[in-house]
Amino acid sequence: MKLVAVSAGLSTPSSTRLLADRLAEAAREELGNRGRAVDVQVVELRELALAVAHHFVTGFPGPPLAAAVDAVTRADGLIAVTPVFTASYSGLFKSFFDLIDPDALTGKPVLLAATGGTARHSLVLDHALRPLFAYLRAAAVPTAVYAASEDWGSGGDAYTEGLPGRVRRAAAELAALMAARPAGEAPEDEVTALERRLSDLRFD
């Protein structure tokens, strides 16, 4: 199976990428426990920032961006991680998903995650990311993971699990959805699908 993690972190190294890697690794383990081998690919949006802007201007993606969009579109599962900027996902994160066909993520298992300097922004996951992926008709898993700076150096408390526990829970939910999808289903060749649709058109 193919799992793609999209990271919109801007610094190198970034805590957003770190969270994406932790989530991907946990999902790989969970899928492994279910006897499913998974191939993980990380898409770093920082490297595609100019290409994303150029696509808006020219209307078509350059080859590296086209490859990233293709990877996301074909993935069996997706992990989407953004830093919180100005009370929402970052502009680069939104711009990348603006370039994906609105139907491409329909029914795709997606794990939502975000990073920020303070835990006070954690509801960004539910008031910004979740509606975006609801619009795209993706199957977002119930647990979304927010990592504030302090989460990297603290455990859980009486009310909530620590970051590793939340990462495991979210990854298990993603793995369950991915594993439930039909394995090895050959996607219908794009052109064949198109021809079938065109045959239904009538012009006279």
Place this chain on the structure above:
Amino acid sequence: MQFGVFSVGDVTPDPTTGRTPSEGERIKAMIAIAVKAEEVGLDVFATGEHHNPPFVPSSPTTMLGHIAARTEKLILSTATTLITTNDPVKIAEDYAMLQHVADGRVDLMMGRGNTGPVYPWFGQDIRQGIDLAKENYALLRRLWREDVVDWEGRFRTPLQGFTSTPRPLDGVPPFVWHGSIRSPEIAEQAAFYGDGFFHNNIFWPADHTRRMVQLYRRRYAVHGHGRPEDAIVGLGGQVFMRKNSQDAVREFRPYFDNAPVYGHGPSLEEFTEQTPLTVGSPQQVIERTLSFRETVGDYQRQLFLMDHAGLPLKTVLEQLDILGEEVVPVLRKEFAVGRPADVPDAPTHASLRAAKGGTGA
């Protein structure tokens, strides 16, 4: 194979001088470009159709009628005629009239137009774009082919006992191309009717062009018009040339960097790598254009965009000299090499009349 130029008709400031031509100057410049096209041995001039600034050509048949009077061999065409927002009755009348005025030197390229407000300005809805293109074109075909039409549809007042006048010259409707960049439905429409398909590839990577043209060719055969290689294909191109390629790059770069469509985006180098834009020597343009055949197979019409982004008329006319004298003669010769004899040419009024069994070519 036909070679020509197409103009968007944009009024754009020259970024090197800051000067903006008046609408009148731009219209006269388009006419001068068309006349020059014939003079340097090109086959086709096509004008865009727009209904919003900064574009001037809202009334293509007025302009083409004038050009018809000032030329003798040039085929007059459009790029594109808005099949969505124009009344198909008016298209039928205007272009049949132009056929008579121009002695048959007329064809059209249908397009939908992608300027949102133009649809409501003309009483239509952009979300119905494909359906408008289908219904309006089906009516247009009947108006040209049937003397008396009874018709009812979704988008236009019904017609009862209507005759579109004048009737097409020699009873032969103008040949129609369908232009599209990314809508497979339009490739299907062209294939369904056995019309031409023009892929305006100038802002698109070759792989996309290949898939769209292949689709059209296959569907052309499915609809029983012949083999895939019998389908009628046209492509766009965009070039700027000087004897030395460095001079071409230096001169064109400010126009590229500020161009309305793609300016302020990728670099000239990135854009030339990813799209058909070629800025360099005539030899580079020849090699690049010949490579289009590898993408789409032997094709019938090659149109170049030469006059946009604020290039002054004087420069455009120099470019046409180079195109007509140094580039197109070589392209004609080279494209003919290895081209199977049974690959058709683009239909003309004469060939369509002959095929109809009329008064001979």
